[in-house]
Amino acid sequence: xxxxxxxxxxxxxxxxxxxxxxxxxxxxxxxxxxxxxxxxxxxxxxxxxxxxxxxxxxxxxxxxxxxxxxxxxxxxxxxxxxxxxxxxxxxxxxxxxxxxxxxxxxxxxxxxxxxxxxxxxxxxxxxxxxxxxxxxxxxxxxxxxxxxxxxxxxxxxxxxxxxxxxxxxxxxxxx
Amino acid sequence: xxxxxxxxxxxxxxxxxxxxxxxxxxxxxxxxxxxxxxxxxxxxxxxxxxxxxxxxxxxxxxxxxxxxxxxxxxxxxxxxxxxxxxxxxxxxxxxxxxxxxxxxxxxxxxxxxxxxxxxxxxxxxxxxxxxxxxxxxxxxxxxxxxxxxxxxxxxxxxxxxxxxxxxxxxxxxxxxxxxxxxxxxxxxxxxxxxxxxxxxxxxxxxxxxxxxxxxxxxxxxxxxxxxxxxxxxxxxxxxxxxxxxxxxxxxxxxxxxxxxxxxxxxxxxxxxxxxxxxxxxxxxxxxxxxxxxxxxxxxxxxxxxxxxxxxxxxxxxxxxxxxxxxxxxxxxxxxxxxxxxxxxxxxxxxxxxxxxxxxxxxxxxxxxxxxxxxxxxxxxxxxxxxxxxxxxxxxxxxxxxxxxxxxxxxxxxxxxxxxxxxxxxxxxxxxxxxxxxxxxxxxxxxxxxxxxxxxxxxxxxxxxxxxxxxxxxxxxxxxxxxxxxxxxxxxxxxxxxxxxxxxxxxxxxxxxxxxxxxxxxxxxxxxxxxxxxxxxxxxxxxxxxxxxxxxxxxxxxxxxxxxxxxxxxxxxxxxxxxxxxxxxxxxxxxxxxxxxxxxxxxxxxxxxxxxxxxxxxxxxxxxxxxxxxxxxxxxxxxxxxxxxxxxxxxxxxxxxxxxxxxxxxxxxxxxxxxxxxxxxxxxxxxxxxxxxxxxxxxxxxxxxxxxxxxxxxxxxxxxxxxxxxxxxxxxxxxxxxxxxxxxxxxxxxxxxxxxxxxxxxxxxxxxxxxxxxxxxxxxxxxxxxxxxxxxxxxxx
Numbered sequence: 001x002x003x004x005x006x007x008x009x010x011x012x013x014x015x016x017x018x019x020x021x022x023x024x025x026x027x028x029x030x031x032x033x034x035x036x037x038x039x040x041x042x043x044x045x046x047x048x049x050x051x052x053x054x055x056x057x058x059x060x061x062x063x064x065x066x067x068x069x070x071x072x073x074x075x076x077x078x079x080x081x082x083x084x085x086x087x088x089x090x091x092x093x094x095x096x097x098x099x100x101x102x103x104x105x106x107x108x109x110x111x112x113x114x115x116x117x118x119x120x121x122x123x124x125x126x127x128x129x130x131x132x133x134x135x136x137x138x139x140x141x142x143x144x145x146x147x148x149x150x151x152x153x154x155x156x157x158x159x160x161x162x163x164x165x166x167x168x169x170x171x172x173x174x175x
Numbered sequence: 176x177x178x179x180x181x182x183x184x185x186x187x188x189x190x191x192x193x194x195x196x197x198x199x200x201x202x203x204x205x206x207x208x209x210x211x212x213x214x215x216x217x218x219x220x221x222x223x224x225x226x227x228x229x230x231x232x233x234x235x236x237x238x239x240x241x242x243x244x245x246x247x248x249x250x251x252x253x254x255x256x257x258x259x260x261x262x263x264x265x266x267x268x269x270x271x272x273x274x275x276x277x278x279x280x281x282x283x284x285x286x287x288x289x290x291x292x293x294x295x296x297x298x299x300x301x302x303x304x305x306x307x308x309x310x311x312x313x314x315x316x317x318x319x320x321x322x323x324x325x326x327x328x329x330x331x332x333x334x335x336x337x338x339x340x341x342x343x344x345x346x347x348x349x350x351x352x353x354x355x356x357x358x359x360x361x362x363x364x365x366x367x368x369x370x371x372x373x374x375x376x377x378x379x380x381x382x383x384x385x386x387x388x389x390x391x392x393x394x395x396x397x398x399x400x401x402x403x404x405x406x407x408x409x410x411x412x413x414x415x416x417x418x419x420x421x422x423x424x425x426x427x428x429x430x431x432x433x434x435x436x437x438x439x440x441x442x443x444x445x446x447x448x449x450x451x452x453x454x455x456x457x458x459x460x461x462x463x464x465x466x467x468x469x470x471x472x473x474x475x476x477x478x479x480x481x482x483x484x485x486x487x488x489x490x491x492x493x494x495x496x497x498x499x500x501x502x503x504x505x506x507x508x509x510x511x512x513x514x515x516x517x518x519x520x521x522x523x524x525x526x527x528x529x530x531x532x533x534x535x536x537x538x539x540x541x542x543x544x545x546x547x548x549x550x551x552x553x554x555x556x557x558x559x560x561x562x563x564x565x566x567x568x569x570x571x572x573x574x575x576x577x578x579x580x581x582x583x584x585x586x587x588x589x590x591x592x593x594x595x596x597x598x599x600x601x602x603x604x605x606x607x608x609x610x611x612x613x614x615x616x617x618x619x620x621x622x623x624x625x626x627x628x629x630x631x632x633x634x635x636x637x638x639x640x641x642x643x644x645x646x647x648x649x650x651x652x653x654x655x656x657x658x659x660x661x662x663x664x665x666x667x668x669x670x671x672x673x674x675x676x677x678x679x680x681x682x683x684x685x686x687x688x689x690x691x692x693x694x695x696x697x698x699x700x701x702x703x704x705x706x707x708x709x710x711x712x713x714x715x716x717x718x719x720x721x722x723x724x725x726x727x728x729x730x731x732x733x734x735x736x737x738x739x740x741x742x743x744x745x746x747x748x749x750x751x752x753x754x755x756x757x758x759x760x761x762x763x764x765x766x767x768x769x770x771x772x773x774x775x776x777x778x779x780x781x782x783x784x785x786x787x788x789x790x791x792x793x794x795x796x797x798x799x800x801x802x803x804x805x806x807x808x809x810x811x812x813x814x815x816x817x818x819x820x821x822x823x824x825x826x827x828x829x830x831x832x833x834x835x836x837x838x839x840x841x842x843x844x845x846x847x848x849x850x851x852x853x854x855x856x857x858x859x860x861x862x863x864x865x866x867x868x869x870x871x872x873x874x875x876x877x878x879x880x881x882x883x884x885x886x887x888x889x890x891x892x893x894x895x896x897x898x899x900x901x902x903x904x905x906x907x908x909x910x911x912x913x914x915x916x917x918x919x920x921x922x923x924x925x926x927x928x929x930x931x932x933x934x935x936x937x938x939x940x941x942x943x944x945x946x947x948x949x950x951x952x953x954x955x956x957x958x959x960x961x962x963x964x965x966x967x968x969x970x971x
Contacts, residue, residue: 022293024293025293032202032203033206036206037196038196038198038199038200038202038203039195039196039197039198040196041200041369041370041420042202043369043370043420043454043893044454044892044893045453045454046454046892046893046894048892048893048894049369049893051369078196079194079195079196080195080196080197082195083195088191088195089190089191089194089195090195093194093195094194096190096194097186097187097190097191097194098186100186100187100858100859100861100862102190102193102194102667103421103667103668103669103862103866104193104368104369104370104418104419104420104421104666104667105189105190105193105194105198105418105420105667106198106200106368106369106370106418106420106421106667107369107420108193108194109194109196112194131901131902132901132902134901135900135901135902136900137900137901138369138893138898138900139369139901140367140368140369140421140423140866140869140870140898141369141421141667141862141866142862142865142866142869143862143864143865143866143867143868143869143904143907143930144865144869144900144901144904145865145904145906145907146862146865147901148901
């Protein structure tokens with residue numbers, strides 16, 4: 001069995017790539033193993049958990065459900081591309097850090113991309129809206145509470161720059 | 176002045192790499208390795224008649240196909256029974272690849288190695304395995320009835336029967352003025368980390384050594400297991416745990432078949448081999464938990480005080496018991512919670528079924544035990560017409576009774592002795608937090624709006640920080656960097672941050688100078704693993720003790736250099752200085768310099784080293800440069816090994832609303848009072864509670880393993896196994912009570928599992944309160960609640 005490879009060109013995080021791929025190669029595998037951008041994670045391979053969410057022309061999509069060769073000409077963004085220009089944490093990433101919105105961090109890149117796209121259209125979400133915005137992504141560690149807080153903190157950081165701190169709901173100080 | 180780090184909400188050092196995509200999980204490694212795939216049994220119980228690989232042989236990219244016949248020596252023997260117990264009379268474990276018979280859907284039968292996972296799966300599709308089907312035993316009832324056997328040589332499907340008692344409980348129940356009997360059930364769920372398992376093995380043929388990366392909760396024990404199976408000297412095997420995408424218990428089991436097969440194949444082929452578990456594989460070939468049926472008899476006095484408690488339960492251990500009886504032992508002991516049970520007897524039977532193995536999932540038998548005990552408390556309250564909190568309060572162990580010996584043997588083989596806790600104070604905090612005493616007004620108000628609400632609560636005690644030990648190693652580098660390692664592993668709990676906070680305070684160094692490594696046997700050989708909420712207690716205490724040792728060594732070296740008395744020196748912000756000098760004195764020395772002085776050298780390989788060479792740093796020419804009892808380097812190793820576990824505790828209260836028409840169940844409020852002793856990092860502790868509560872909510876309302884009678888797991892995907900999304904998890908309100916443990920130098924008690932334990936119990940209590948229908952089985956779906964309503968109304 002030999003496979004006819006298919007040529008595909010797209011950009012990832014602004015860098016152009018010209019690849020020859022097996023037509024059945026999933027975008028998640030192409031990103032992770034061909035381009036070695038391993039920030040995008042694979043949690044279920046059937047489009048439910050959202051860990052593999054990347055941005056295709058700024059829209060969130062599940063890279064485990066996309067054949068890489070179908071994205072000729074696309075502009076793809078992964079969590080690696082959402083860092084700040086100096087290589088540190090970008091605003092959404094920083095919000096997750098400040099709000100303790102990640103534990104194992106496996107699902108986090110999918111949240112970061114999802115939230116980035118969401119905030120572009122909804123710059124100041126209410127807590128209820130923030131919760132709804134992340135309701136397509138599974139996290140097994142955090143119970144989501146701090147992720148909801150991170151969405152709102154990220155909105156602050158994206159729109160007005162860095163002031164204040166993460167406001168975590170529901171906590172009394174120890175006695 | 177060094178800023179105190181212990182107890183502070185220090186942001187995690189792990190985060191920057193994880194959010195930017197620079198974490199290194201198992202499948203982020205070994206891009207050029209060969210990849211393994213597995214042909215897994217599609218049958219729950221069958222004899223393997225034939226394995227035909229003819230169609231697979233012409234696939235480009237095939238490297239090897241292995242069946243059990245290929246496994247030589249100890250590889251061909253059964254996998255180890257990790258935790259033997261005298262009552263585990265019929266312990267059975269699987270082979271790495273099935274030999275002659277399969278006992279659950281998903282059991283590995285054939286291993287394929289190929290140039291990529293895509294090709295490996297193509298080949299798996301072309302391997303033809305013929306089976307002769309045998310009757311499948313599915314569920315506790317079928318196992319108990321034993322019309323068919325899972326293992327021919329295990330009569331009645333019984334792996335173990337274990338009894339513990341503090342006296343004649345049935346006689347005490349019979350003699351009590353009030354008695355109740357309850358049948359209670361909990362269904363199967365699973366840890367379900369977002370990252371499945373995975374193994375990468377590299378064999379160095381010249382060095383005759385193995386380097387294995389695996390997504391595990393215990394790298395040191397995986398190392399021993401691989402060495403034993405592959406018949407290698409242990410010092411030829413190193414096991415590294417990379418970033419791990421969640422564990423929740425399932426990754427403490429080892430060696431998984433793949434954890435020995437992948438290294439075995441790598442050595443045999445002389446090439447790196449990797450296997451990354453996919454989601455379906457995780458559902459059908461990892462581990463589940465929780466499934467148990469319980470029968471309870473309880474006797475109590477007119478005030479609701481327990482006089483006798485007799486519990487029998489049946490534990491579904493799945494096809495094999497590699498992890499022994501830990502889960503049912505924990506249920507049988509931790510069931511008692513914060514209460515004095517009167518005379519207690521518990522008997523459990525651990526049963527084989529043709530389903531995925533059962534091993535600890537966060538909480539590990541406690542959610543079932545808590546459900547049983549808390550249902551009993553609610554039933555007594557209902558029977559006597561008492562407030563549910565009053566019945567609990569009357570049965571609490573009082574603070575002045577600590578330490579309290581429950582008279583049983585716990586999962587670590589030690590006596591079940593509670594070390595600390597103030598249960599009345601915790602309950603008072605919980606009642607205040609949720610507004611327990613004001614709830615009737617809320618109920619009336621809701622009723623007026625046509626809404627149905629209920630409140631419930633549940634209390635638990637959690638044995639944490641079990642032994643036998645953990646260790647720590649700390650080395651101060653000549654540039655002042657402090658390198659810390661401990662042998663147990665991390666799965667996202669923030670150990671690097673938490674342990675660095677402890678070392679910063681104990682050693683007197685800036686937090687930013689500390690680098691922590693966990694779960695790397697190249698760095699630390701002796702460890703047990705990450706389970707039982709034990710890292711803060713065990714490794715936290717170990718690194719604290721180690722830091723004190725290293726600090727003492729630094730002080731004595733600095734004392735010589737500064738010509739000062741050790742007693743007069745302190746370490747502050749990485750500087751050894753005279754106490755009270757506030758850093759103003761010239762008589763001070765950096766820890767990095769102390770590290771230079773600690774290592775007398777002949778060769779100047781860098782500037783720092785030059786300061787320690789024989790002509791640069793002349794010492795007393797008549798004494799050896801490294802004296803008796805001394806060792807070069809500013810470093811130390813120490814271990815922490817407690818006599819017994821610590822016991823954390825907590826109480827949850829829940830307010831639910833049930834839809835009068837659709838029976839949909841909505842959580843309106845979720846309140847937690849938590850006592851894990853002193854808190855190293857409250858932010859991390861709260862995160863642990865949040866995650867645990869989410870899993871508790873999942874276990875109470877959504878998650879169940881749906882096995883068909885033929886042993887097919889019919890919901891083995893994220894589309895059908897309903898894990899909670901953000902929209903299903905309520906906002907969690909937390910209050911802490913701190914009763915420090917007297918058992919360890921930090922006063923900590925462990926927090927990892929706490930959040931999940933009382934979920935089903937508290938939510939059942941609230942639904943029962945809203946509906947007036949007794950809840951005896953969890954999880955509960957809207958359909959099931961709807962059917963309970965119909966049954967109450969006498970409708971078919």
